[in-house]
Amino acid sequence: MADFALSRVEFAALSRGEGTSLTLGPLDGRYRDAVAPLVDFLSEAALNRDRVHVEVEWLIHLTRHSVLPGTEPLTADQEGRLRAVVTSFDAASVAELAEIEAVTVHDVKAVEYFIGRRLDGIGIGHLKPLVHFGCTSEDINNLSYALGIKGAVTEVWLPAARSLVASIADLARSTRETPMLSRTHGQPATPTTLGKEMAVVAHRLTRQLDRIAATGFLGKINGATGTYAAHYASVPDADWEGVARTFVEGLGLTWNPLTTQIESHDWQAELYSDVARFNRILHNFCTDVWSYISIGYFAQVPVAGATGSSTMPHKVNPIRFENAEANLEISSGLLDVLSSTLVTSRWQRDLTDSSSQRNIGVALGHSLLAVSNVAKGLARLDVAEDVLAADLDGNWEVLGEAVQMVMRAEAIAGVPGLDDPYERLKDLTRGRRVDAARMREFASGLGLSAEAEQRLLALTPAGYTGIAARLVDHLG
Template structure:
């Protein structure tokens, strides 16, 4: 109901109601109903177990909460301004059913401050778990395709220009390695989200003998966050999470951009299946791999939304504040929505794309990208300094490119001339050996070092990455099992108050 205040004005002011209270109410009924329900039940159980509230009173409150859940559909509620927010709606319902004295006992030793941050953490844990699960699926797909394509040659680019040959598997393992680090960062951020603020009350806990650890356990948290001031003032559970999300999607945007370039007509290194291609409405010859563009802008949207969360926290006071609450949290939820779209689409795309071997061979031939191995081989085989070998190799590449030739077949003559002019003798390397030394297959095969693209080093890397992924999976399963057990314990303990156990 509206309230006439001490200065004669009526709360809520109609504009305040429409611009602030209604959006907050609608956000709470959309995102936090289950959290409110769980918090009320866990707090009630704790009040009884600690002797703060008599069991008979708790039983009546529990029955009323159960009836509210059964009879009121939050999705159908329309904000009227009769109560300030969703919390007061539940409290008003309890008062109507139980009377103000008994209904008010549920709020003993708690505040909307600790309730709100607990709500947000419950919502973020659920969303973070989904994000991590999808990210692990993407990582597994990257590794599966990397294993399948570990011998598939590609042109690797630096500064936008062809640089050296490697394999598609080697490239995808690099993407997976960064993704695994991003998963680790988000998982680390989740460990702070997994600390319960309940029991901090407004700022300083309570004079009642509350059991913060019990409430944390019933809500599925790993434990309570220690400092009660920090429970309501610190926002690093927000900045840590969204900072890690910003990095993940900034990083994913980079291979997405590579895919855009590689699938262009001029490069043609990446073949995108027709299932991901749209045809121009006016130019029937065009194959437009537009999902890559959608991936790019959705990844950028996710980066922007995550960054917004950090920007909102900037220069805010170290105290409980609306800046970190309701509507700001909803901005963050939108970051999760676009994030999941990126991960799902990228997982599907990576599973379907292929390398166009003919175009890779063409670009390799045109760019002389194996010439580095010629210089290296001259050092090992002919005893030259690297600088002298590099100068000979550079001269060979220049002459082959000038005639648009093939390094393996057209480069031996220029090589002999450049070698004799520089060294003063003929090389020991014959034409057949020269062709092998400058082949992309040889280039990859001899780079059998830790982290390199050769088969043995690739096998070791993929095995290591899969081990990391298995460890992430195991930890996720452990956390999920703990939270399932907590939900069952909360349900059992709550129902026991009503005599249902």
């Protein structure tokens, strides 16, 4: 085996995040800056911090309500010092937990012992039996994951996504009047405005964001199989359902009253499906923008000193949108797997969810990275109105729809000689380009009423956009 410059210890240190050059995944290396805000919510360290938080709050909750005989509320100072175990959670805490877990071979049990070590110093060492009281590890894990996911979505992912959609909406408003040739099935079609097409995307994405913002983050704390059996066996006179509900809701979560050992994760599956749908709509936007760039509708503003192509100096590659496409596909694939996996569990419990949930940060990270790239890509675009105008002027045949509809309306009004309007326009336009002179010559020879003829003669592809500009107002 070859000798390496770094020792195994140095390599391991870098892999833990103490460096970025030797990471296994790109989110912890090349793209770390873009996704770093998620680390505080969805990393392994954040999960352990949240576990400590849940255990500490459960202990305080039980004492505040004097659920167990012989317990009484802690003093304000004791509660404060207990909560400081959470707020002071740092790298040394992570290392200590790892040392404990190496002995317990159980991550949640390690958290219990971690907290227990600190109670004597707070003057409540007699309450060590109350740490993790009545809990199975899933009671702590489901609440910890819910807190981490809620924070990641509401404080990081959603604000970034909403900012991006706001930028798309701003583009829609600024180009609401800019006429653009549509393409249906890749062929020239009835014109629209660039702003209206951007508004469609912003509207679609906003609907998904509103669904995501309305997510209920569920939690439970009801024991080994969801029956409160150990709770009632130890303290039969307590209102354990009420204690559980007020605790879960006190954490800012929604109480799930009916579960097996695990909280069923249905809310997670719903959330991930919504995020994946947002991803796919955004992916569609990226491919459209990429195509508009390729035909010159958008010009990319070069970044000073940046290289577009390693060999072709003239190029400015649309890399932000291409990078986003790839990351959206990876994110959606992971989210699909999570959505399908997390809603199933054999009988009252299996551990498939344990491994699955450790990838939530990866799934959201790739989506967040894509959102960042699209935002940066949009910021470097200029609308090439001259190209848009030239494309419209080169496709007068798209007015065939308008001409044949006017012919139909005139025929209904009793104007003679306007039979088979669709067939006549098909003969004129299909498979050939029609210029302004030919279209106007055709309209003039139809025998339309004077008002209808003048209306058609004044029509241009750029003016045939209906109420496209007004539709942008639906964005609010």
